Amino acid sequence: MDIPSMQNSVSEEEWQHRVDLAALYRLTALYGWSDLVFTHISARVPGPEHHFLINPYGMLFDEITASSLVKVDAECNKQHDTPFPVNPAGFTIHSCIHAGRPDVDCVMHTHSRAGVAVSAQEEGVLPISQQSTLILAGLSYHDYEGIALRDDEQPRLQANLGNNPHLMLRNHGLLTAAPTIADAFLLHYNFESTCQIQISAQAGGNLRLIDPNIQGDTKAVVNAVLKGMGGQIAWPALLRKLDRIDTSYKT
Numbered sequence: 001m002d003i004p005s006m007q008n009s010v011s012e013e014e015w016q017h018r019v020d021l022a023a024l025y026r027l028t029a030l031y032g033w034s035d036l037v038f039t040h041i042s043a044r045v046p047g048p049e050h051h052f053l054i055n056p057y058g059m060l061f062d063e064i065t066a067s068s069l070v071k072v073d074a075e076c077n078k079q080h081d082t083p084f085p086v087n088p089a090g091f092t093i094h095s096c097i098h099a100g101r102p103d104v105d106c107v108m109h110t111h112s113r114a115g116v117a118v119s120a121q122e123e124g125v126l127p128i129s130q131q132s133t134l135i136l137a138g139l140s141y142h143d144y145e146g147i148a149l150r151d152d153e154q155p156r157l158q159a160n161l162g163n164n165p166h167l168m169l170r171n172h173g174l175l176t177a178a179p180t181i182a183d184a185f186l187l188h189y190n191f192e193s194t195c196q197i198q199i200s201a202q203a204g205g206n207l208r209l210i211d212p213n214i215q216g217d218t219k220a221v222v223n224a225v226l227k228g229m230g231g232q233i234a235w236p237a238l239l240r241k242l243d244r245i246d247t248s249y250k251t
Contacts, residue, residue: 003065003067003068003251004067005067005251006018006066006067006080007066007067009080011046011047013046013047014045014046014047014071015066017043017044017045017046017053017181018053018066018067018069019066019249019250020043020181020182021041021043021053021066021069021106021181022064022065022066022068022069022249022250023181023238023239023242023249023250024041024106024108024181024184024185025041025055025061025062025064025249026061026062026064026242026246026249027185027238027242028041028061028108028110029060029061029062030062030241030242030245031189031192032112033110033112033115033188033192034060034061034062034110035110035111035112036060037055037057037058037059037060038090038111039090039109039110039111039173040054040055040087040090040091040093040094040109041054041055041106041107041108041109041184042054042091042094042098042106042107043105043106043107043181044098044104044105044106045071049073049079050073050074051071051072051073051079052071052072052073052074052091052094052095052098053069053070053071053072054069054070054072054076054086054090054091054094055068055069055070056068056069056070056082056084056085056086057084057085057086057087057090058084058085059084064249065248065249065250065251066249066250066251067251068084070082070084070086072086072091074095074098074099075088075095076088076091076095089147089148089149092148092149092150092151092153092154093107093109093148093154093157093175094107094109095154096154096155096157096158097157097158097161097175097177099158100158100161101158101161101163101177103179104177104178104179105178105179105180105181105184106177106178106179106180106181106183106184107175107176107177107178107184108175108176108177108178108184108185108188109169109173109174109175109176110173110174110188110192111172111173112173112174112192112195114192114195114196114198114199115173115174115191115192115195116171116172116173117195117199118168118194118195118198118199119168119169119170119171119172119173119174120170120171124139124141124168125139125168125194125195125198126198126207126209127209127210127212128197128198128201128207128208128209128210129194129197129198129201129210131190131193131194131197132194132197132198132210133210133214133218134190134194134218134222135166135190135191135194137218137219138164138165138166139164139166139167139168140160140161140162140164140166140167140168141160141167141168141170142156142157142160142161142167142168142169142170143170144169144170144171144172161175161177164177165177165178165187166187166191174188174191174192174195176188176191178231179230180230180231180232181231181235182230182231182232182234182235183230183231183232184231185231185234185235185238186230186231186233186234186235187231
């Protein structure tokens with residue numbers, strides 16, 4: 001698909017955000033978390049305008065490029081000339097999370113098989129893995145209200161997420177709200193891994209639960225492990241991985 005480059009028509013900060021968000025879409029596809037064209041990852045455009053970048057509706061995640069991402073306002077109105085459509089219904093969840101959490105730069109939502117499977121379990125995430133202890137330290141739940149098309153659901157989404165990075169949408173999937181695009185990947189990777197491990201463990205017999213007192217101050221532990229770098233500790237390596245496969249996300 002021949003897509004004209006937007007690099008010279010946006011600020012350097014927006015272009016870098018476009019490249020990073022396109023990379024996140026490609027990584028989501030690479031790790032098997034995409035659902036054809038039916039989920040979204042959004043990121044704030046740097047600046048005071050309260051604009052956001054989101055995927056062009058109808059493109060697979062492994063097709064997304066920096067120039068194909070669509071800039072929209074909080075009502076999902078397109079803010080530049082682009083031939084690509086957007087899905088306003090898909091922005092229903094994202095827009096309210098961005099509105100309620102000014103500290104959040106990137107909102108990532110997936111319908112992976114393991115994520116939806118755990119979201120359908122009455123007890124949700126169980127403390128059965130090291131990964132789960134990290135997720136449980138900042139996890140909320142939101143009950144299923146049907147396909148997210150109604151604006152009246154938005155206040156409940158905001159209230160249920162609160163100040164946490166993770167929201168399990170019951171019978172629906174996983175959502176991560178992160179301060180950077182790099183953080184979004186690492187946080188969501190742990191969320192997805194937690195669910196995959198849980199489904200696998202449940203197939204193998206009785207589960208051994210982790211004592212909640214073992215972990216201690218989870219945030220301090222994570223900060224020490226990541227050397228205070230958050231998702232940035234893995235992000236350059238992930239970009240190198242993408243570059244070995246296909247550099248077209250940067251165009």
